[in-house]
Amino acid sequence: MESHDKPDARSALLSAALRVIRTQGYSATSVDTLCRAAGVTKGAFFHHFASKEALAVAAAQHWAITTDAFFAAAPYHAHPDALDRVLGYIDFRRAILQGELPDYTCLVGTMVQETYATAPAIRDACAASITGHAARVEADIAAAMADRGLRPGWTARSLALHTQAVLQGAFILAKATGDVTVAADSIGHLRRYVELLFSQDDAAADHTPERRS
Amino acid sequence: MESHDKPDARSALLSAALRVIRTQGYSATSVDTLCRAAGVTKGAFFHHFASKEALAVAAAQHWAITTDAFFAAAPYHAHPDALDRVLGYIDFRRAILQGELPDYTCLVGTMVQETYATAPAIRDACAASITGHAARVEADIAAAMADRGLRPGWTARSLALHTQAVLQGAFILAKATGDVTVAADSIGHLRRYVELLFSQDDAAADHTPERRS
DNA sequence: AAGACTATACCGACCGGTTGGTATGTCGGT
């Protein structure tokens, strides 16, 4: 029984971190700023987290848990066909691009850029969040492949990771241009790609398998 | 040509910025760190740049110029066919994923994540770099579309921006996992997508034959 | 049942070091 209680300050800091770090980035966000945003004192911060880095790791794990629950509750899982679930996931990702940028961009994608070389603990927590989410997508892709007897030169895992790459890149473009439709269009290209891959089943039974190291 | 000499400290700071910011991010990089890496003093820094933010803007512009020259000199431009140039560009992007992460990742993609909401000048400089690069790719895509009389539901511009999204996302995944092959695989998916888009003329129902010269 | 002890949650003044930025001076070239 480690945590059946929910201390207020801790979760307030965590949700403040999600908001502030997605707006300003990790390094530019000071502990004092976080405390002010969460409405708690510095003493409370260092009572719950050993360091700023520990907060970042906890925030990445918190992000993984909440997004996992968010996508698990999404309606696209209801489709009986696996490919429909994959396409439904992509449509869902495009549909939730609403509100301000910090509302729909990715916490771990933002943090890992700043910390991959200097804070391995944060990097690993971010990587776990991304690959964990990709694994859910991979399951539906693999099922869709099995349904259609596809034997392509690519794997379900690499396509699942590709969907995450497109999403992360779409966020960067949206941040740079200030235009959400750029991100939506990129996700649209991703959808078309998946459609094309899975509409090949009659023509491309023997597509040349790529040799890869 | 010695009349247009470049001051040593300025270019030293600029190339140091490219290296250090791609490793640590913008906010985590202090002016002192930059000066130490460039082998110059703080006085030199503020002689050439009005502020840290001004250095970031100059670095983004310097990045746009150097990468533009780098890709302009790349061999894929020699292809007479426009689609071959597009695919050659993608192959080239995959081929240059060598060395350490800071050697091939994107400066402006890293910076814009940290500054899009707090430093409009930096964000705009990053956006100009990305869209400027995308415009070069767009030209070849548009030519390839014209060559084949393609009239798809997507534009050359959106596909060009999609290539940049994939690349930026691939960098994030590589940083998170520490595995370059993840990025290479994602670029591989991008290549396959472009191939599929342009090989649709045999299978597509809504394609207009023998039109457009 | 009263008092003593303990654990958790939180407070906020405080610390040494670092931050971006400035003020002033030096020096070689023209």
Added chain:
DNA sequence: ACCGACATACCAACCGGTCGGTATAGTCTT
């Protein structure tokens, strides 16, 4: 003599982190 290109010393604000203290609730002892 003067200007651009640096160098050095310095500053107030801010940084992550520490520390002694308080409030409250539960548990143990008597």
